[in-house]
Amino acid sequence: MSSAALDIRAYPECTVIAVQGDVDSANAAALSSAIERAADAHGRTILDLNDLDYFDSAGIHLVFGLARRLAEHGGELILAAHPTSVAGATLRYANASGVLASADSVQAAREAPR
Amino acid sequence: MATLSWTLAVHRFWPMSADHQSDSDLRAGVGHVPLAVDASKVRGAAAVASSEDLYRLSDPLLSELGLEGLLDAVLGRIRQILAVDTVAVLLTVDGADELMARAAKGLEAEVEQRVRIPIGKGFAGRIASSRRPIFVPDVNEADIINPILRQIGIRSLLGVPLIVEGNLIGVLHVGSLTPREFSAEDAELLALAAARVAPAIERARLFDELGRQRSVAEALQRGLLPDRLPLLPDVEVAARYVPARDEVGGDWYDVIELRGGRVGVAIGDVVGHGVRAATLMAQLRAVLRSCALQQEDPARVLSQVDHYVQHSHPSGLATVAYVVLDPGTGTARIAVAGHPPPLLVGAATPRLLSTRSGPPIGAVPFARYTAQTLAIARGETMLLYTDGLVERRGESIDTGLQRLREAASEHEPELLCAQLLDALVDTQRAADDIALVALRMPTLSPALDLHLPVSRKALATARHQLRGWLLGHEVPRSMVGGIVLAAGEALANAVEHAYSGGGEDIRLQAFLDADGLAITVTDHGAWRPPRENTDRGRGLAIMRAAMDDVELTHGDQGTTVTLRHRLEAAP
Numbered sequence: 230m231s232s233a234a235l236d237i238r239a240y241p242e243c244t245v246i247a248v249q250g251d252v253d254s255a256n257a258a259a260l261s262s263a264i265e266r267a268a269d270a271h272g273r274t275i276l277d278l279n280d281l282d283y284f285d286s287a288g289i290h291l292v293f294g295l296a297r298r299l300a301e302h303g304g305e306l307i308l309a310a311h312p313t314s315v316a317g318a319t320l321r322y323a324n325a326s327g328v329l330a331s332a333d334s335v336q337a338a339r340e341a342p343r
Numbered sequence: 344m345a346t347l348s349w350t351l352a353v354h355r356f357w358p359m360s361a362d363h364q365s366d367s368d369l370r371a372g373v374g375h376v377p378l379a380v381d382a383s384k385v386r387g388a389a390a391v392a393s394s395e396d397l398y399r400l401s402d403p404l405l406s407e408l409g410l411e412g413l414l415d416a417v418l419g420r421i422r423q424i425l426a427v428d429t430v431a432v433l434l435t436v437d438g439a440d441e442l443m444a445r446a447a448k449g450l451e452a453e454v455e456q457r458v459r460i461p462i463g464k465g466f467a468g469r470i471a472s473s474r475r476p477i478f479v480p481d482v483n484e485a486d487i488i489n490p491i492l493r494q495i496g497i498r499s500l501l502g503v504p505l506i507v508e509g510n511l512i513g514v515l516h517v518g519s520l521t522p523r524e525f526s527a528e529d530a531e532l533l534a535l536a537a538a539r540v541a542p543a544i545e546r547a548r549l550f551d552e553l554g555r556q557r558s559v560a561e562a563l564q565r566g567l568l569p570d571r572l573p574l575l576p577d578v579e580v581a582a583r584y585v586p587a588r589d590e591v592g593g594d595w596y597d598v599i600e601l602r603g604g605r606v607g608v609a610i611g612d613v614v615g616h617g618v619r620a621a622t623l624m625a626q627l628r629a630v631l632r633s634c635a636l637q638q639e640d641p642a643r644v645l646s647q648v649d650h651y652v653q654h655s656h657p658s659g660l661a662t663v664a665y666v667v668l669d670p671g672t673g674t675a676r677i678a679v680a681g682h683p684p685p686l687l688v689g690a691a692t693p694r695l696l697s698t699r700s701g702p703p704i705g706a707v708p709f710a711r712y713t714a715q716t717l718a719i720a721r722g723e724t725m726l727l728y729t730d731g732l733v734e735r736r737g738e739s740i741d742t743g744l745q746r747l748r749e750a751a752s753e754h755e756p757e758l759l760c761a762q763l764l765d766a767l768v769d770t771q772r773a774a775d776d777i778a779l780v781a782l783r784m785p786t787l788s789p790a791l792d793l794h795l796p797v798s799r800k801a802l803a804t805a806r807h808q809l810r811g812w813l814l815g816h817e818v819p820r821s822m823v824g825g826i827v828l829a830a831g832e833a834l835a836n837a838v839e840h841a842y843s844g845g846g847e848d849i850r851l852q853a854f855l856d857a858d859g860l861a862i863t864v865t866d867h868g869a870w871r872p873p874r875e876n877t878d879r880g881r882g883l884a885i886m887r888a889a890m891d892d893v894e895l896t897h898g899d900q901g902t903t904v905t906l907r908h909r910l911e912a913a914p
Contacts, residue, residue, distance in 0.1 A: 255799035
């Protein structure tokens with residue numbers, strides 16, 4: 230079973246959601262729902278992908294879907310994924326790095342201008 | 344039967360002339376109603392009880408009924424013999440200065456409402472505190488605090504203490520709905536009844552208490568230990584728990600699936616026996632598990648468990664050993680809190696790990712623990728156990744440990760557990776409970792050959808096994824992530840195909856040859872060409888980017904994906 234955990238922190242100016250463990254087709258749908266419920270519907274949500282052990286195309290599908298749905302309500306999604314991280318490598322292999330708003334770290338994502 | 348003391352009590356209670364001094368206590372607010380009784384005013388068919396009536400009260404068969412049944416039978420008989428309208432028994436509540444109504448005839452509400460009377464107050468309370476009988480001729484005029492007695496409409500009450508071996512265990516009282524002058528004979532009879540049934544009541548109560556404790560203990564024990572060990576991709580685990588002969592103990596083991604294919608294994612031994620030790624054990628097991636899931640340094644996990652005990656169970660004490668095994672790197676990190684050393688059974692003679700142990704949990708404020716890292720070879724088995732396995736009365740612990748080393752030869756975890764219990768333990772007579780856990784990383788096959796069920800849930804297990812195999816064959820770490828990713832995509836695709844095709848297993852193979860690494864994923868489903876920019880479209884792009892070569896072969900029987908990667912380290 231793929232095990233993943235979510236760590237959710239709400240700040241005045243954004244919500245930071247960190248995903249830990251493995252993201253694959255077994256848990257992506259459930260994670261997506263949970264993340265969407267916790268996300269900042271109209272403000273900024275930072276999805277921290279720097280602490281993952283595995284992240285594949287199911288995870289990419291998750292983040293793209295999330296970004297689109299949040300944008301429909303004026304929400305903003307920023308990925309925190311360092312190039313050397315597991316998620317960063319997957320995004321690179323999929324030619325998807327830079328398509329979605331992203332930063333190397335949560336700190337950098339929080340400081341990014343709107 | 345304490346006839347003499349009863350007689351004295353009755354004499355004191357029944358002063359023979361109106362101007363005799365009596366305890367103000369016993370007046371119970373009676374006022375000017377004469378305490379002396381004229382035998383001619385006595386009514387009631389049971390003025391003189393037959394000896395047979397009394398005998399029936401101490402029928403030995405009564406004690407086989409259990410407390411509730413006993414009380415019910417006894418009260419029925421008393422009501423009959425004395426021709427009263429109500430009978431009630433109150434028993435002392437353990438640890439409180441109170442009486443609680445336990446059984447009643449004609450006064451069931453008192454029991455149902457779980458009425459509690461403080462000792463020293465009210466009718467029954469004063470009987471208990473003075474340990475003397477009390478007669479209340481008219482409830483309306485007396486200081487009766489129990490509302491139920493008034494509600495029912497009782498007019499007269501007579502009550503006596505229940506005493507066993509000098510200890511007050513409760514109060515027995517009878518009541519009449521019409522005013523009644525209970526006679527000296529009535530009081531004598533009631534006191535006799537009390538003396539006869541009190542020991543039986545106490546015996547039944549103790550037995551019930553013991554039975555309840557034992558069944559609580561058994562339920563705890565059954566509920567506390569893991570029903571099933573987790574199925575781990577790259578670690579074989581076996582465990583045993585042998586309860587002590589007489590009582591529940593405080594030993595436990597736990598196997599915790601961590602991320603990245605790692606596994607945490609804990610073994611612990613709470614000092615003490617019985618329900619108290621078992622409940623602390625349950626809490627330590629839960630707290631350790633919770634800490635282990637949040638962080639992987641075994642030393643910090645033990646510190647946190649120790650902190651919990653110091654904070655919430657200051658008198659609790661336990662020895663614990665906790666190991667985090669990483670099959671990917673072939674290492675184990677161990678932290679020990681006063682617990683016997685783990686045993687390693689491998690190619691060489693079995694050896695005990697010399698671990699730097701911190702103090703037992705709960706022993707010392709601000710205890711410090713350190714974690715040691717050691718390499719574990721595949722095929723080598725680590726055994727964690729509690730001292731019940733090695734300790735014998737009158738023997739040094741070293742003798743026991745030596746015996747353990749000599750008895751251990753099996754490597755396969757289940758066989759090792761069975762071997763050790765067989766050689767070291769007389770399970771019929773074990774005075775202390777015993778727990779053991781054995782774990783081993785299986786030796787690597789030159790080629791990997793896995794069959795997975797067609798289920799997304801099986802994907803992670805397969806990936807962990809592949810990762811372990813790759814690292815075991817010394818594929819450079821920098822390459823492993825990309826290879827596992829590519830294989831993961833191929834496996835996920837195979838699961839998607841197979842939903843629409845046959846339900847046959849998916850096969851994952853990996854082998855090394857002159858050209859490097861080759862991985863094949865075979866399914867028996869129906870393949871459709873992927874559309875670009877969908878998951879599966881991306882999946883193919885990822886495979887092609889992460890591997891040196893990707894080949895797909897489609898047939899009527901299914902699809903095979905072959906992934907290749909050269910293995911020379913990048914310059």
